[in-house]
Amino acid sequence: MDVHGVAPSDRMDYNDLEHMEPKHGKALPCQDDRFDSGLESLKEDELVTDLEHLRVSEELVHDYEPWRGVVTDDGDTLLHLAIIHEAADRAQQMIKLSHNHPFLNAQNHQRQTALHLAVITEQPHLVEQLLKAGCDPRLADDCGNTALHIACKKGSLACFGVITQTNQRHLASIISFPNYSGQNCLHVASIHGYISLVENLVGLGADINAQEQCSGRTALHLAVDVQNPALVRRLLDLGADVNCLNYGGFTPYHLTYGRQNDDIRRQLYEKTAQELRALPDSESDESDMEDLDLTEDEVGLYDDIKFG
Incomplete structure (x- = not known):
């Protein structure tokens, strides 16, 4: 066969x-x-x-x-x-x-x-x-x-x-x-890190802030997801909207939480609107945790849930 x-x-x-x-x-x-x-x-x-x-x-x-x-x-x-x-x-x-x-x-x-x-x-x-x-x-x-x-x-x-x-x-x-998967050509090129193709697509009229249909991520969200600082920088230069929210209410900057690339975080922090820098509902989450009578070990058990 x-x-x-x-x-x-x-x-x-x-x-x-x-x-x-x-x-x-x-x-x-x-x-x-x-x-x-x-x-x-x-x-x-x-x-x-x-x-x-x-x-x-x-x-x-x-x-x-x-x-x-x-x-x-x-x-x-x-x-x-x-x-x-x-x-x-x-x-x-x-x-x-x-x-x-x-x-x-x-x-x-x-x-x-x-x-x-x-x-x-x-x-x-x-x-x-x-x-x-x-x-x-x-x-x-x-x-x-x-x-x-x-x-x-x-x-x-x-x-x-x-x-x-x-x-x-x-x-x-x-x-x-x-x-x-809800992804147009710009999304695909961004996921795979082909900056020249991203530039060409935007030059040909592709909407740089178009949201993929599954979770509403833009090319900039995807560039953060794949931790590509060069692509993040180029998308920002091309006019990508740093304040665009995906369907979960997260900006590209929010997606830097829990990831190691400080370069990407710095790039996005400077350009993201101040009121959009904190994770959604993060303050209420913190107050809820304070109201619970938990030991240090028990707090650690809930860190990942709180973060997610």
Whole structure:
């Protein structure tokens, strides 16, 4: 069995494509951080050899092309496989013969399009060709990630540049589009510490104070969470609001409590409004503790609860 769950006996013969019928399956559940579709193992599979026999010629250009209907047990089309195996010539042939055809937007069982896979495998030349041929950059995989989300997670400046420069029409929507974790591209780039991508996104119109949908954290909150002082500094320079509250009522400065980076705390303390520096309800919590008749040992037991 290979990483896609295909037994050797079930592998397709690319020399007999016209006799093959498409296979269909159910989408797999979302697996966080799984963008690869089993790329590394699959590249070493016998399918690499099979792909060498694939021939897509000009003679096959008709309304219905049998090779467009070939699908593996994982939902991968021949274009998916060509990109996974980095068979650029084969991929380019299929892209050229499928200009503005729905085939370009076919999604496998992880709901990855050819565009997703081209970003994952770091092939910006194919990313550009796919977009110009009609591949939709707004399509999301089974974790809600667009191709631009993936470029921001991987820190791929090349793919990021191609996607943003080739899609002026949909640029605003894909920049602000949230994945299933409620995070837009700026949030993803911030979590992974790619300052250059953060700068580019803000320059392209991304809302620097946009709140991710799960807990209302902004990019600045996330920069504190991951303890990245350089990113905190850059976000402040770019105009991030230090007084923005997440859904729990906490500013980015509040998130420095219990963390060791004094540089971040100093940066945020100076800029945070004085009335927002204390933790919410901290005074009432202290008075409540004073009202309790507890020994020193018992007070220690409740420190973490009080702090939380």
